[in-house]
Amino acid sequence: MKIGLGLPIDDPALLLTWAQRADAGPFSTLGLLDRLVFDNPEPLVTLAALVGATSRIRLQTEVLIAPVHDTAMLAKQTATLDRLSGGRFTLGIGVGGREDDCLAAGIDIRHRGRRLDEQMPLLRRTWRGEPYGEGVGPIGPAPTTPGGPEVLFGGFAPAAIERVGRFGDGFLGAGLPLQAMSGLFRDVEAVWEKHDRPGRPRLVAQANVALGPESTVEQAGRNIRDYYEFTGRADYMANGLLTTPETIRQAVDGYVGIGADEVMLYCWSPDIEQIDRLADALF
Template sequence: MEIGLGLPISDPACLLEWARRAEECGFGTVAMLDRLAFDNPEPLTALAVLAGATTRIRLQTEVLLGPLRGTALLAKQVATLDRMSGGRFVLGIGIGGREDDHAVAGTPINQRGRMLDKQFGALREIWRGEPYRGAIIGPRLEKAPRILIGGFAPAALKRVAAHADGFICAAPASWAGGLINTVREQWAEAGRAGRPRIVCQVNVAAGPPETIERARRAVAGYYAFTAREGWGEPLSDPGRIAAAVAEYRELGADEVVMYCYGDDPGQVERLAAIVGSIE
């Protein structure tokens, strides 16, 4: 099982150091979340910069909100990033559930699922070099980037077998198993070869009390829209972090991405040590 790092969003300038350290410490992926009506860096732009600062590590969105973006421009941005990074980009994508994001983008939130479904076929056609609305978009891709779909609703889970290469499960291990099993069953029922890639997420904070407190405040601000106190609370005890990663491994996850909302880059080495202690 591979381990990735979800990068903090509070200070875009520090992300170069995070990505370089993550690659040096052997992490498989650096990932970035996506919001529009929030103080966070735009993930495709940020990952493009990080692609130039690294050589091996994968670059992943978790998850990009597809309906907020025009299909042709999204196809071009993804293809450019994938080509310039040497095929290291992974498109984690979903519909988004925050009303303010869709209001700012001018997209009807009650149609976001249908909009995303239409995007999937168009993206692959564009990447193959086929005309889209009478025009060739480019750059053409010999191989489409891996697509992972994130979500919880039944419709989101069904999209994995229909359109994607795998599933991003941003759920605690205690109830992730049911979601993962559903995705695998639907994959088999659809007659898909092999098995879906499973990527799980866990919020973490490692280090001194001030680092953990900054992470808690950042997580609380990000999830304030839920009005649920403690939602997304990061794990900070090394033993609990190691146990959570081990639980996802038992569920058959191919990768666990540890999301860091605190901006202290020293967490990279601390988390690498914790991961290294897992038997």
């Protein structure tokens, strides 16, 4: 059973310690979210630092809002991160949904899906070592992983599911109840078959957790509300936090039962003792 941890974003200076302790434990992956107009650390820069603080655990964006990033630079940054990590990097990727992120990046929010569809062939071509475009040669360095880092698409819309079949290695479903997640997993598998992809897609489920004293749970609730305020569903997301060993174990077992290859437990409080609490509860 693979279980990863989503990193809190309150204090970037704590993340090296979080990464080192998680790397010494049983967890499989560390994930870090992305937003532009928000008080979060930039994920690719941060994960590059965490690469040097770890030796075993995988590192992934969860998810990177690709349309707000310059495509050529994104290709170079992700290849570099894959190279520095020895192939331990997973690019979780999506379109985002905040208009202010798009405004700050100078893109039209209505075209962000189209932009991602244009970015993916360029990323794949660059990672293969081919010329970036007409009049532009290859952009290095070559990633350690042949063909580039693993790509997981996050999202809920049919277009996001379709991208898994067209461009991805798998799917990352975030914060959904078991039945809804199962439906998305089956949709991903169907799209995978439609595009005649070999093997099977990797399926990852994310659950939001806060395990510890009341202060830890309360802080996690505040943080998740701040993050999801723009959706109008902040209270719903906060009320969905899993806060006991029993509910966390049930969620993990349920997601594994519907086919999840890995479950990411996103920690919304910076309380680092959650790492040991979660390890004790699950392993």
